[in-house]
Amino acid sequence: MTDMTVAPRRWIARLTAAAGLLVTVVALLIVPASPASAHAVLSRTSPAASSVVPSGPAEVVLTFSEAVRKVPGKIRVVAPDGSRADRGEPSFDGGVVTIPVDPSGERGTYLVSFRVISADSHPVSGAFTYSVGAPSAAPVDAGDDSRADPVVSTAVKVARFLGYAGLVLLVGPVLVLAALWPSRLSRRGPSRLAWTGLGLVAVATVADLWLQVPYTAGGGLFEVTGEGFSSVLGSTFGAAHLVRLGLLAASAFLLRPLLARPVGRADAIILAVLGGAALLTWPLAGHAAASPAPAVSVVVDAVHLGSMAVWLGGLLMLVVFLLRQADERELGAILPIWSRWAALAVSALLLGGIVQALIEVGNLEALFATTYGRLLLAKVGLFAVVIAVAAYSRQLVRRRTAAQRPVPVRRAVLVELVVTVVVLGLSATLVQTTPARTAVAEPSGTQAGFFTATLSSSLFTLQVELDPAERGNNSMHLYAYTKDNRPQPVVEWRATAALPSAGVEPIEVPLLPLTDNHAYGDINMPAAGDWQLKITVRTSDIDQATVTATVPIR
Structure with a gap:
């Protein structure tokens, strides 16, 4: 192939790549801006949750702490007889969602269930009731499959x-x-x-x-x-x-x-x-675009990810190819250069990780009290192991022994690879976990922590979720499953909460069935301590079982 043939092909490749970059820039410019927060919280409703209003409202208004997006067909208002009371599509204006409702509906209790998407692309769901004229038995949302x-x-x-x-x-x-x-x-x-x-x-x-x-x-x-x-x-x-x-x-x-x-x-x-x-x-x-400082978070996150790819990708090339195929002279030239690259990548990782942690964690309490914080601590611990092994391998390079005896370097690099793969797995989990800054209560009243546990009995498996798991009002979600992880229909739900250490006797938790395997309730926990939840689930006329959970409230 002649140079005259190769040159036009290179220019075509360059022009194609430049066109792709231009399209990307244009796409980025026309993408709507994301709100600067994550995991929106329902802060206010009209009518108020559990309130009794004299006449049917023409609309139900949900106000979230930040802007949210629509999930098609996942916002409903259910009348006391189980029929749909909402009329038409809800409208979204930032964090305000307005649902048109038939004002001439019957008296009794109405159920409002919702599922929306927060700024960091994670779903936010919940439910509440209000009553027209007087309370009645709460309806069940038969269409809630969210x-x-x-x-x-x-x-x-x-x-x-x-x-x-x-x-x-x-x-x-x-x-x-x-x-x-x-x-x-x-x-x-x-x-x-x-x-x-x-x-x-x-x-x-x-x-x-x-x-x-x-x-x-x-x-x-x-x-x-x-x-x-x-x-x-x-x-x-x-x-x-x-x-x-x-x-x-x-x-x-x-x-x-x-x-x-x-x-x-x-x-x-x-x-x-x-x-x-x-x-x-x-x-x-992901989370970075919805952080309190999105521009900083996006750049830092990209540098963090790029540094990890350079470091781990380079290690992979060393252990799979270069340390096996290159001769002593070639390794003598390659390894010192790679050692400098690795040092730069590690420095960028450390700096990016520190900035990331400061933004996403927010405070020391969140670091230890949230799932995100604990995963981050595990990632830091494994990263420290990798740093130690990397320091050892670079010491070998500086001593000029790697080219003559590549086996120790190969082993050290292999250890780096294995541990860093685990770090990547933790990173994949972290991006799906609520950031610690939104999982711990702030003085301003933002969303606090979150408790979740899976409890097993001889009849069913029960997933318990309590939000925000702090003193004051808490929302409880219960999900029942069969042993093979299928939804378990429930005939009756009962739950109590007690704090024996403070002399608080069992408090009955009013539970509202949302579907045949999903119940919702509100409970006020006035004191800090290890609360004891006791939940009884009846699956038939004669079959029932009770499970318990300890919920730390701070």
Whole structure:
């Protein structure tokens, strides 16, 4: 192939990549701005929850702490006779949701159930009642199927992990082939690794888009409607993922020549710009875009993710290829350069992690009292192990023993790889976990912590959720399942809460059945301590069982 043939192809690849970048920039500019908060909280309703009004309202108004988006068909007002009392589609104006209601409805208790999407793409659901004229038996929302399937929740985490793994498999080979790869060695192995990484990122991105529909709307893995999918694609989450797919397609044109042979500086710069833009799509679709300082969080999160990909991807190339195939002279030149790169990546990881923690955790209490904080502590602990092993391997490089005796370095790098893969798994879980800053109560009255537990009996498994798990008013959700994780129909619910250490006798918790396996109740816990929840579930005329849980209230 002549240079005259190769040159036009290179220019076509560059123009295609530049066009992809231009489309991405335009898409980012037209994406609607995200509100600067996460996990919106229902702060006020009209009519007020549990209130009795003299006549039927023409509308029900839900006011959230931050702007929310619609989940199609998941906001309902149910009349005392079980029929739908809402009329037409609800309107959304920032954090205010207005539901048109038939004002001429019958007297009695009405049920309002809702499911909306917060700024960080996570669902927020709940229910409350109000009464017209006088209270009556609360109705059941037979159409409430909004609870996410456990398979969907697990699949979301798996997709996120595969996306991170693909990023590592892509970045490592590209970086090493572009700057450190000996010319005498074949590029076939690293090239296959890079294409596998690109494919994994693309598949994970498409899976994220698909899974976001049942995750936010509720339902099973294949319960995806056109309206739900359209809603996801029209959100910031959807736009970020579409932009990522476009950038991957544009990058593929430049990756092909780079993976086959060394390329010029212009191609490398364009590819680096495309890669940097693609990295931004991860934080733009998650907690970072909805943090109190979104611009800082997005940049820091992207640097954090990119540094992890460079470090882990480089380690993978070392242990799989270079330490096995390169000779002593080549390793003597490669390892010192890689050692400096690793040091820079680790420094960026540490700095990014500190800034991230300050923003997402907020205070020391949240670090130890929330699931997010504890996962972050586990991640830091594992990261410390990796740092120690990395320091040992770099010490070997500085002593110039790695080229002569690569086995110790290979073992150290392998340990780094294994532990860092676990860190990636924790990261995939963290992005699906409520940030600690919104899971611990603040003096201003923002959303506090959250208690959840799964209790087992001989008849059923019961998932208990208490929010905000602090002194004062708390909302309780109960979900009953069979032993094979199917919804368990419940005939009767009963629950009490007691605080023996403070002399508080069992308090009856009024429970409202929302579906045949889901009940909701409100309870006031006036004192701090380890409260004892006792829940009795009757599944038939003769079958019932009681389970207990200890809930720490602070």
